[in-house]
Amino acid sequence: MKSFFSLAAAQVAPSLALCATSIVASTNLAQAADLTFNWKGDAGYSASGSFSYDETTTPAIISESGAGATKALQSLNISFFNPSQQLIATKDEVVNSVSSNQFFEFNFDTTTGNLFGAFDVGTGSRIGDVFLSNVEAPGRIFISPGATSYLYQNITADYSQLLDSSTNQIKASAVSEPTNILGTLVVGILGIALSSNKITFFSRKPKKIYRSYASKV
Structure with a gap:
């Protein structure tokens, strides 16, 4: 029996x-890769965001630049926080595979899971917009991608204020599914x-710089 x-x-x-x-x-059916990234400045400001891409069609290296249709990214958003961890700005940089930022720079190695090279995210032309960049140094100087990332906030249509900087790496990590x-x-x-024939029960300091939005240098 x-x-x-x-x-x-x-x-x-x-x-x-x-x-x-x-x-x-x-x-x-769900082939989208979802990842998050974080950065911390020396003065206590921070940034965190997420991005996604189609694993079945994306090459090993993702390189995005400027506004318009992206090559691989499906979405990217970023939020910025002051030293008290209060949200000061947020932006949907890439929506439905389209970038809205003419200064956008993003490079990611899908094999190693590392961000590398130029990174410029969050830029906007509106007053109050915040952006994080490793290709623009204080003094309105565009440089080759460096180890230092600078955090700025637009205070007028023509000037940006340096909020923070750091050589801390911008780290990406996969979101658990x-x-x-x-x-x-x-x-x-x-x-x-x-x-088995039995069921086991178990328990379960500010500096102003000039930034032009007319064209990208």
Whole structure:
């Protein structure tokens, strides 16, 4: 005679199998890679953001520059915070694979997961806009991508104020995917149900610089 537990396992197994199949199918359909990035200035200002791209079509190296249709990025947003961790500005830099920033610079190695080279994100022409750049030094000087990143805020249509700077690396990290975790859990439970006759219960300082927006130097 079959025990209650073996009968329960037999009834649960088909449902779990269907659930696992659905999760695997939905995971395969979602091919977008989602990542976050963070930066911290020496004076306490900080920036954090996220970006995404299609893993099936994106090359190993992502290089974006200027406004208009992007080559690989589907989205990118960034937020800026003062030393008290209060939000001072936020911007959707790339929306639906289109950049709205003529000064936009972004380079990412999908193989190593590292940002590299030129980085200029958050720039806008409106008063109060904030941007983070490693290609523009104080004094309105465009330079080759360097180790120092500068944080600015537009105070007039023609002037920007230096808020902070740092040689701290802008770090990117992958966002965990709940569907993958759930799928692993379901498959694990399914294995238990199929291989056992019993169900196991378990617990679960400011400086003004000139910046022109007419054209990019």
